[in-house]
Amino acid sequence: MAAVAAQPLTTPVQRATAVTAWHARSYRRTWRATITTAFLNPVFFLVSVGVLLGKLIDDQQAALGGLSYVEFVAPALVATTAMQVGTNDGMFPVMAGIRWLRTYHAVLATPVRVAELVLGAMAWSVIRMLVAATIFTAVAALGGAIDSPLAIFAPFAALLCGLAFHAPLAAFTSSPMLEDGSGGWFPAINRFVIIPMFLFSGTFFPVSQLPDWLEPVAWATPLWHGIELCRDLCTGSVELVATLAHVGYLGAFVAVGAALAVRFHERTLLK
Amino acid sequence: MDDAPLIEARGLTKRFGEFVAVDGIDFAVACGETFGFLGPNGAGKSSTMRMIGAVSPVSGGTLRVLGLDPATHGAEIKQRLGVVPQQDTLDFELTVYENILVYGRYFGLPKDVIRTRADELLEFVQLNERRDSRVEPLSGGMKRRLTIARALVNEPSLLLLDEPTTGLDPQARHVLWDRLYRLKQQGVTQVLTTHYMDEAEQLCDRLVVMDRAKIVAQGSPRELIRKYVQREVVELRFAGEPSVDGRLDGLGDRVEVLADRILIGTDDGDACVHAVHERGVAVESMLVRRSTLEDVFLTLTGRTLVD
Incomplete structure (x- = not known):
């Protein structure tokens, strides 16, 4: 028997942390490209839609639950910021790691x-989402769009929302279904899943504005739950039952997505 | 101090659905030797290497690597393996040094240990001047040498090299062979796959010839040549299709007709050349060379290694 040295x-x-550290190191070379989606775009939306468009519709406050329009939009953008980062990190780095590079x-x-x-890579995305959501929350608060002290928890709610995208997309990207490695699915996911959710899940108007048959569809999206969580925290109107329901719903996406991601990475990488 | 094999396989089998990639092979690799799998593409060499590297579950038979079962002790085995895969898996965004640093961390090595070893290893693979360059613009040979340096950072008991020089130009191959030869002198056990017979002859103490998922012969390069082929080969080339109308009958001990040439295995090449001339065969050119593993493979399978 060849003796195994006592190494x-x-x-x-420690091993997962080493993976996280690798992603962090790679990010030092690529961070410039992520500034637009993670930091600038949310602020652009906040200013153009929240502030400037908002000025035209501020007499609609009853429908917004007594909020000014920018107060309505800003918390949602905390959630969508994390969603963008989670979506990106669930797709491109995973495909690169498995098939491109x-x-x-x-x-x-x-x-x-x-x-x-898988979890080490996810942990790096967690850091990115928290940083992006925190910076945006701070910018919005400084601009007067957020004023509840509970808003300091909003980045964590946004993080949960972002992971609810990251984990299932990491599962999808690692699945044997994408064996050809073309990544041709990614623009389609963006166009037909992410952007419609961004527009119709309560970011810019309450989902009660949707046709009755479409409203339950919005409730089913993880983004709606993330937005509701962030909005409740940023406006200081947190209700226990609703909060638990949102957290549970998003948590299920994260748990199932992460379990499938590990399974599919195994199947694809350890053949 | 221990002469138990570092790797031992019995009836080792790999199936992908219906397809049998490795079909019940037996082999053992001893400590300190350089062991090769020689065979054409698709013979099952890489599948075997992946099973040894504990990244591909065994479908049948038994496999012990460093005395351990890859199915249950994958991480423990990998802690002591160095792996140079067929395709580059370097992080192109990072520098040469960072690739080694990041990799060393997966083994739990402290940063200062990695730094010391990285400097030694980069010196060894002649990349110390590129230490802080990004990886992407490096040549194919440099990338392969970096991969070898990276694989050595945990001071492995066993180095696995899957087609280490495929795709490299001749000069880069020779540099790499030289480095692998030095590792061998330092006592590093190496297992490599190749479809180049010259690589197998240069590097391997012992090798197995694989074809269609099975081992068809094993031994040292010299043993294989002595056992399966004659000492020399006379190669006949023709202006068009080889056509001899039986005029080579009885020449040499073995005649192989290929698409572009005819090979005659013989223990006396000069006499054979003389005979071919005497019989008036219209050849364009003729040469005598010593037999190689390529001839062994051809004799055993009726096919050439590289098509």
Whole structure:
């Protein structure tokens, strides 16, 4: 029997952290490209729609639950900011790691296990989402669009929302279905899933404005729950039952998505 | 101190659905040797390597790597493996040094240890001057050398190299062979796959010849040549299609007719050349060379290694 040297194995957390550190290091080279989607676009929307368009419709406050229009829109943009980051990170880095640059294969040649690889990558996205949502919340608060102290929790609610996109998309991207590695699905997901959700899940108007048959569809989207959570926190009107329901709904997306992502990464990478 | 094999496979099998990629092969790799899998593309070499590397579940038979079962002790095995995959898996965004640093962290090595080793390893693979360059613009040979340096950062007991020089130009191949030879002198056990017979001859102490998912022969390069083929080969080339109308009958010990040439295996090449001339065969050119593993493969399978 060839004796195994007493070289101690690292713990799962140490290995997942090493994966997170790798993503952070790569990000030092690519951060410029992410500034627009993660930081500038939300602020542009806040100013153009929230402030400037909002001035024209501020007499509609009853429909907005007594809020000014910018107060209505700003919390939603906290959630959508995290959604954008989570969507991006669930697709491109995963596809690059598995098929384009094949860097995930290098990671799995080491003691790092698949779950550690997936969760380590997700942890890096968590940091990005928290930073993006916090900066946006601060900008909106400084501009007077948010004034409840509970808003300091809004980035965490947004994070949950972002993960509800990241995890299922990471599962989708790693699934054997995308074996050809074309990434041709990504623009379609953006056009037919992400943008419609952004426009119709309560970001710019209450979903009660939707036709009756469409309103339940909006309730089913994870973004609506994320927006509701952020809006409740930013306006200081938190109700326990509603909050638990939103958190539970988003948590289910994250849990199922992450479990499937690990499963599909395994199936694709460890054949 | 221990002469138990580092790798031992019995009836090792890999199936992908209906397709059998590796069909019940047996082999053992001893500590300190360089062991090769020689065979054409699709022979099952890479599938075997992936099973040894604990990134591909075994479908049948038994496999022990460093005395452990990859199915249950994958992480423990990988802690002591160095892996150079067939396709590059470097992070192009990072620098040469950062690629080693990031990789070393997966083994739990402290940063200062990695830094020291990285400097030594980059010196060893002659990339120390590119330490802080990004990886993307490096040549194919440099990238492969970096991959080898990266694979050595955990001071592995066993280095796995899947087609280490495929796609490299001749000069880059020789640089790489030289480095692998030095590792061998340092006592690093190496397992490599190749479809180049010259690579197998240069590097391997012992090898198995694989064809269509099975091992068809094994031994040292010299043993294989002695066992399966004659000492020399006379190669006949023709202006058009080879056509000899039986005029080579009885020449040499073995005649292989290929698309563009005819090979005659013989223990006396000069006598054979003389005989071909005497019989008036209209050849364009003729040469005598010593037999290689390519001839072994051809004899065993009726096909050439690289099509």
